[in-house]
Amino acid sequence: MGSGNSVGSGNSGADQENARPDRTGQAEAFDAIGDRYDEAFPHKEGQLSAGEWLIGSLPGGARVLDLGCGTGLPTARQLADGGLDIVGVDLSGGMVELARKNVPGGVFHRLDIADARPGGTPDLGRFDAVTAFFSLLMLQRAEIPLALRSIHQLLLPGGLFVLSMVEADVDDFAIPFLGNTVRVSGYLRDDLRRVVEGADFEILEETSYSYAPAIADVPPEEQIFLRCRRRG
């Protein structure tokens, strides 16, 4: 555990290319969690409101990439229903299956979000908008600025980016999660803004929610939603 890492230290970026952290455990955990994820996290007001903003801001048929789409609910379906062209990726094969079922109009790939970059495999192309709801927190802190830079590259100039994170000052921290264990990272609000802005995004709006999952083993959390635009 890199508890000594300071915020935004991208010093392991070089290792990153060679030694990708093994996230098999994360994928298996989410395969096992499946539908229960949506039961444990109902009432996603922040997420829905961000989706509405995208639908209102983008022309019909605009391409949107949902990073860490999970079951496809509510975001991929909301955006598809809103007339947007949705591509979703998720580390968990089980989740991708669920998303395909839940959102027949979308295209879904099983992919580590750290591998989602232009010219990768599969080549996802470029997008008018990217969403990453509670998915970047599955990466180690050192990977997050890199992932943000990839997102920057996946976006067309002026493209929109919506990000949500759980506010926490931890790096690669193992927590019990719906009967499984997952490793998560997080930032406090000001640090998160710094990292996002450091990846050349303009933060248009910030909202936060105190949220209590409807499950006993996940503590309440402070959720931060950032609506951003790609600079340049």
Added chain:
Amino acid sequence: MRVTESRAPHEGAGSQPAAVVELRAAHVAPPSPSSPPAPAPAASAQPAPALPDAERPAEHGRGGAAGDIEPQTDRLRYLDTATRRIARGMDLDETLRELRLAAVPAFADTILVYLCDPLSVGDEKSAPPVTLRLHLPEPPLKPRPDAADTERLTVPGRLAELLLAGRPVFGDTQGIGSAVAELLEPVLSGAGSLPDGRRLIVAPLRGRHRVMGTVVLLRHPDRPAFIGDDLLVASQLATHTALGIDKAVLYGREASVADALQRAMLPSSLPEPTGVRLASRYLPASETARVGGDWYDAIPLPGNRVALVVGDVMGHSMTSAAIMGQLRTTVQTLAGLDLPPDEVLHHLDEQAQRLGSEHMATCLYAIYDPVSRRLLVANAGHPPPVLLHPDGRAEVLWVPPGAPIGVGGVAFEAVEMAAPAGATLLLYTDGLVESRDRDVWTGVELLRARLHAAAHVLAAPPLEELCDEVLDILGPGTRDDDIALLAARFDGIPSHDVAYWFLDPRPQTAGRARRLTARSLHRWGLESMLESTELMVSEVVTNAVRYATRPITLRLLRTDVLRCEVGDDSQKVPRMRQAQPGDEGGRGLFLVDRLAWRWGATRLSTGKVVWFEQQIPERYREKRLVPQPDGRP
């Protein structure tokens, strides 16, 4: 819990000695010919078989003629029946009632019972002087307001010696005349005179080790006098009565001690945690089995959660009550560690086996979290809880039944379910649902239907009334088991009143925690509490960071108080102590102790939580509706 063995009688003399003796001599019918002779209260009760030859010995004189064999046989037959019915009595009053029915009118016309005052319960030897009080049969005549001062007679000299010797004597025995007259004086005053010596037998009530009082048997002047053999009959009646009293006193003492023990081991009051309202009832078994091992508990946990417990030690005895006390304490200790319900039961099971293999109990352990509005439940052989939903639906919760505590080596399983705001959880023991006429499942269904009906009348019935309503299903009559009942109305705590963070333990963590706290207090409009709260958070977090190896947690919770909890993975609980040079940790707690309304440190299985609370000034408290709607912000 009902079991067939170890049925203790209800209270005897030991538990309520005052009530037994607090009666006035003047209420007794005087042994005069004009008065009805039998004071026996149970009109319908069968009198003892007649002693047809009771008067014949007098006719034949006191000779040992061969013709006496038949009367002797009748005496034996009479004694056999009489002593058996006396032995049937399970408590003092019952024993004495049987004595009266056996003696009057078959053997005597009036019987007076005097009991030692106090009626000793130990094994101490009796010694003169003997102090007696007249005991009246049940149902006692209503004592008059001036009846508080009851007759208390000190028996002097020769009569005391005879009582201690334990042998019955006639009224005309030398040296006791005046003492007997004094004994009977209150009874005889104003009516009749002292019967002549051979129409009066004083039969000491002698228990195993001590004299417990005396029986005075009287015959009317128009009835033949007692003869010598009647002393033997009186002796038998008195001996069996005395043993019955002995037994009743001992049982009574055990029952009262166990009852007191049990009550002392139940919560004297329930906590009042935020987000849940509680009510409870405990009813001892009536009549024959006063003592049970039922218990209930509500234990506040970190994060404003609360553990709800109900349990039942098998059997009815002082041992059951004592085991209950030990198990309850064990559960409290385990709950304090904030273990999940299945682990609490697992460790409780292990502890029960250490206490002794014969100690079986059932237990249901639930944790209610008012923030996530979830309920975690594990069961060890206990009847299932019932949840009354806000819409009036009553549901018997499915929880894996599990094996009783004390069986050993059986895994328990916790299940999690929604606990919506406005719902009521009912935990109870089997005495509520099971009886001689009703199996558990019929009773559970009855309970469910009663809850549903109660909610139909009033959408959210007040908790205390709901408890009474539930106890109503018992109907009239005796209970053969004790009953514990714990009701919890879930109010919930809205998530916008809670803030929670994981923070890596680093030198700058205290500062970060301070800034997060300030942000929340601004959000809640509690700027007036900023300074003290930041100061305390900073101190407590600094302490936590010194020992933590994993991220610490900071939880803020706003209700009528502002509660802050700092958790870390070190079990070293900080103690307040005088500051030593270079000692930073303990000093901060002095500050917390001075600034906080309440504070504490709880060691958990995973580390510890240090918490403190400040009262929110009235004008800053949020006007909230109770119960909270289940919607989230």
